[in-house]
Amino acid sequence: MIPASSVVNLRLGAAAVDCSCRVPVLTLFVGATMWLCLGLLLNLLAAIKFHSPAFLSVAPWQTYGRIYPAGMTAMLYGFALQAGVGVALWMIARLGRTVLRGPMVATIAALFWNFAVFSGVVAILGGGTSGHELLEMPVAPAAMLFIAFSLVALCALATFQDRQSGELFVSNWFLVAALFWFAWVYAAANLLLQVFPVRGVMQAVVEWWHLANFTTIVLGFLGLGTVFYFIAKLSGRPLHSQLLAAFVFWSMIVLAPWTGIAPGTPLPAWMPSVSTMFAALLIIPGLGGAVLIFRTTAGAPVSEGVSMRRFFTFGGYAWVAWMLIGAVVAVREVSYLVHFTWIVRSQMLLLVYGFLVMVFLGAMAFIANAVLGGQGLCPRKLRATYWLVASGAVLGVVPLLAGGLLEGMAHAKPTVDFMAAANRALMPLRLSTVGDILVLLAAGLFAWNLARAIFTALRQAAQPTWKAMTREVTA
Amino acid sequence: MNRGPWIFLGALLALGASFYGLILRPQIALGRMAETKTIGDENTYPLARPGLAAQGEQIYRAHGCVYCHSQQVRPMEADLDKYGLRRSVASDYLFASPAQLGRQRMGPDLTNIGRRNRTAEWQLQHLYAPRMVSPGSTMPPYPWFFQVRPLRGEPLPEAIKLTPPYAPPEGYEVVPTRDALALVAYLNSLRVDVGLFEAPLPPVPTNAPAAGTNGVPAATNSLPAAPAP
Numbered sequence: 001m002i003p004a005s006s007v008v009n010l011r012l013g014a015a016a017v018d019c020s021c022r023v024p025v026l027t028l029f030v031g032a033t034m035w036l037c038l039g040l041l042l043n044l045l046a047a048i049k050f051h052s053p054a055f056l057s058v059a060p061w062q063t064y065g066r067i068y069p070a071g072m073t074a075m076l077y078g079f080a081l082q083a084g085v086g087v088a089l090w091m092i093a094r095l096g097r098t099v100l101r102g103p104m105v106a107t108i109a110a111l112f113w114n115f116a117v118f119s120g121v122v123a124i125l126g127g128g129t130s131g132h133e134l135l136e137m138p139v140a141p142a143a144m145l146f147i148a149f150s151l152v153a154l155c156a157l158a159t160f161q162d163r164q165s166g167e168l169f170v171s172n173w174f175l176v177a178a179l180f181w182f183a184w185v186y187a188a189a190n191l192l193l194q195v196f197p198v199r200g201v202m203q204a205v206v207e208w209w210h211l212a213n214f215t216t217i218v219l220g221f222l223g224l225g226t227v228f229y230f231i232a233k234l235s236g237r238p239l240h241s242q243l244l245a246a247f248v249f250w251s252m253i254v255l256a257p258w259t260g261i262a263p264g265t266p267l268p269a270w271m272p273s274v275s276t277m278f279a280a281l282l283i284i285p286g287l288g289g290a291v292l293i294f295r296t297t298a299g300a301p302v303s304e305g306v307s308m309r310r311f312f313t314f315g316g317y318a319w320v321a322w323m324l325i326g327a328v329v330a331v332r333e334v335s336y337l338v339h340f341t342w343i344v345r346s347q348m349l350l351l352v353y354g355f356l357v358m359v360f361l362g363a364m365a366f367i368a369n370a371v372l373g374g375q376g377l378c379p380r381k382l383r384a385t386y387w388l389v390a391s392g393a394v395l396g397v398v399p400l401l402a403g404g405l406l407e408g409m410a411h412a413k414p415t416v417d418f419m420a421a422a423n424r425a426l427m428p429l430r431l432s433t434v435g436d437i438l439v440l441l442a443a444g445l446f447a448w449n450l451a452r453a454i455f456t457a458l459r460q461a462a463q464p465t466w467k468a469m470t471r472e473v474t475a
Numbered sequence: 476m477n478r479g480p481w482i483f484l485g486a487l488l489a490l491g492a493s494f495y496g497l498i499l500r501p502q503i504a505l506g507r508m509a510e511t512k513t514i515g516d517e518n519t520y521p522l523a524r525p526g527l528a529a530q531g532e533q534i535y536r537a538h539g540c541v542y543c544h545s546q547q548v549r550p551m552e553a554d555l556d557k558y559g560l561r562r563s564v565a566s567d568y569l570f571a572s573p574a575q576l577g578r579q580r581m582g583p584d585l586t587n588i589g590r591r592n593r594t595a596e597w598q599l600q601h602l603y604a605p606r607m608v609s610p611g612s613t614m615p616p617y618p619w620f621f622q623v624r625p626l627r628g629e630p631l632p633e634a635i636k637l638t639p640p641y642a643p644p645e646g647y648e649v650v651p652t653r654d655a656l657a658l659v660a661y662l663n664s665l666r667v668d669v670g671l672f673e674a675p676l677p678p679v680p681t682n683a684p685a686a687g688t689n690g691v692p693a694a695t696n697s698l699p700a701a702p703a704p
Contacts, residue, residue, distance in 0.1 A: 049613075050581075053606075053614060057616050057617070057618065059619065060538070060619050063539070064539070065542050065543070066538065068539065069542065131573035131575055133578060168478065168479060173482050176482070177482070180486060184490055185490075198502055199508070199569065200565065200568040200570070200574055202501065202505050204574050204576045250485065253485065257494075258493050264549030264550055264562075266563040266567065266568065266576075267565060271497070340545055340577075340579055340580040341580070344579050411553055411580075412552075413553070414553060418557065419612065422581065
């Protein structure tokens with residue numbers, strides 16, 4: 001005997017699922033888009049300081065050491081995590097063929113989330129940083145962010161529990177793991193650094209452990225789950241191999257949490273050694289992901305979905321490149337050469353521009369179209385957004401990779417003094433600023449596109465009411 | 476493939492293992508670390524920073540100096556040549572709060588900035604106008620650490636000397652604030668020049684002119700350990 005409620009749910013069409021997601025998911029997306037624009041703007045201001053160090057140096061909040069972490073906080077906690085969680089909510093509901101649980105809770109939590117990031121960014125600009133990379137937010141905003149995240153994640157888990165389809169698509173593994181991971185890693189790191197601070201060098205260990213887990217597992221899995229879902233959907237065929245995807249998942253969660261400690265750090269020698277070995281082994285899931293993306297998309301019939309699919313193929317390959325570069329620079333000899341150089345930054349930009357911005361802008365556009373109904377986002381502007389992000393990511397990352405290598409080789413020579421070596425990266429660095437500008441333009445264009453689509457939908461929804469009201473008045 | 480509970484259990488084990496291996500176990504070992512004795516003269520190491528330098532550490536944190544300056548000497552030739560007498564070890568950071576090892580060097584490593592014979596005057600000039608003392612530097616200036624004040628008679632003794640185009644207009648002087656002095660006190664407290672059991676100083680040939688490649692007199696094992704700050 002099947003309970004009556006599940007009979008109703010089984011008949012739920014995609015439209016009903018989308019309808020239940022509309023308000024919370026769009027709230028998360030609007031917030032994410034605004035933080036992306038603001039984060040990229042701060043990032044650009046930070047980059048300009050390498051063209052002209054005296055630019056914007058009147059007040060303390062304008063200094064590089066505050067603008068840069070504020071921008072990264074906005075981009076990673078405001079944009080990437082928020083957009084990723086919004087995409088996850090929708091995908092979990094869609095894949096489970098069930099309505100979203102607690103849409104009201106998720107919406108209110110999303111508002112709190114944005115307030116938390118706002119107060120965190122303001123605190124960093126005001127000098128209240130904790131001093132730990134990607135954990136700069138002071139205790140109060142961090143706690144607020146954690147609570148807001150937990151509420152949204154609970155809605156996602158309740159929806160996941162409600163799933164009506166027996167099949168558990170592999171994307172769900174990645175998404176649910178990412179939610180669980182963030183709650184643990186973020187809470188543990190903040191407790192151990194800000195509430196009950198550990199002493200001395202252990203602070204750096206906690207910071208790097210969080211950094212590795214946050215980037216590779218939390219953000220990586222949110223993005224990867226999205227990529228696997230959309231490349232299959234938009235290619236009109238199932239994912240090449242569920243088994244290979246499961247292998248990528250398991251190898252990632254076993255290996256990646258141990259990475260992040262660079263060779264030569266002032267720690268017991270086994271720690272960087274283990275970290276290096278596991279980071280180098282990450283080359284295997286990286287290649288597995290590449291095979292999955294290639295075999296799923298190559299030769300797929302060109303359908304109407306193909307113009308959206310490129311967001312996810314580009315993003316997917318950017319993830320592969322990020323994994324491979326990460327594996328190479330973890331090796332002791334390479335790390336001694338390039339750690340501390342601009343290569344560290346180029347890896348971050350590859351993750352953010354090439355993977356996260358690309359994938360989540362594509363996913364947000366697709367989902368906004370689905371939940372808004374009607375016209376949705378302008379496809380021509382979306383195509384322009386794609387090209388701007390793609391060229392921005394390449395121009396932002398490649399020069400920094402080359403510059404970092406040049407700089408590292410110069411630093412290794414005892415005869416070259418610091419400034420001469422550092423200045424070898426200056427030209428590539430300035431070139432990469434063009435990439436920053438292009439991605440900022442893409443974000444601005446996307447924000448305009450999304451805002452217009454939402455306003456159009458709102459106006460259309462309001463029109464019958466408005467007509468009825470005016471009829472009453474004129475009658 | 477509906478294996479939800481197994482996936483959850485697997486994820487729990489994977490994350491738990493890394494939390495135990497990289498955080499809990501090392502914390503049990505490193506968290507109990509206390510001051511040690513230096514080699515040779517058996518001084519206590521490290522010493523806590525005195526008040527002004529400790530305040531400077533918070534200014535260093537608040538301004539995000541760590542995004543451009545590491546404090547970490549790796550056991551490799553180039554690092555040892557340019558930044559340190561020996562590699563950094565866990566003991567060196569015992570009183571660092573927060574520990575700011577850094578991940579990038581857009582500016583030089585600061586592990587031993589206190590040993591580099593920079594005067595307080597040089598540090599202050601460098602903070603006010605980096606390119607005046609270090610042409611071509613990409614370091615941003617920090618004018619809010621200073622007050623530009625009208626001259627009243629003789630310049631104050633603490634006013635910093637500046638050359639055009641960085642000098643203030645005629646009849647004005649540039650005076651460091653307490654924040655600037657605290658930051659400089661912190662920078663001067665950064666020195667790792669004593670040998671420890673796990674990181675001895677390299678032997679220095681006797682009778683040779685003791686000079687490092689960066690113009691810093693190399694320390695010897697018998698050198699009385701300078702009080703940290």
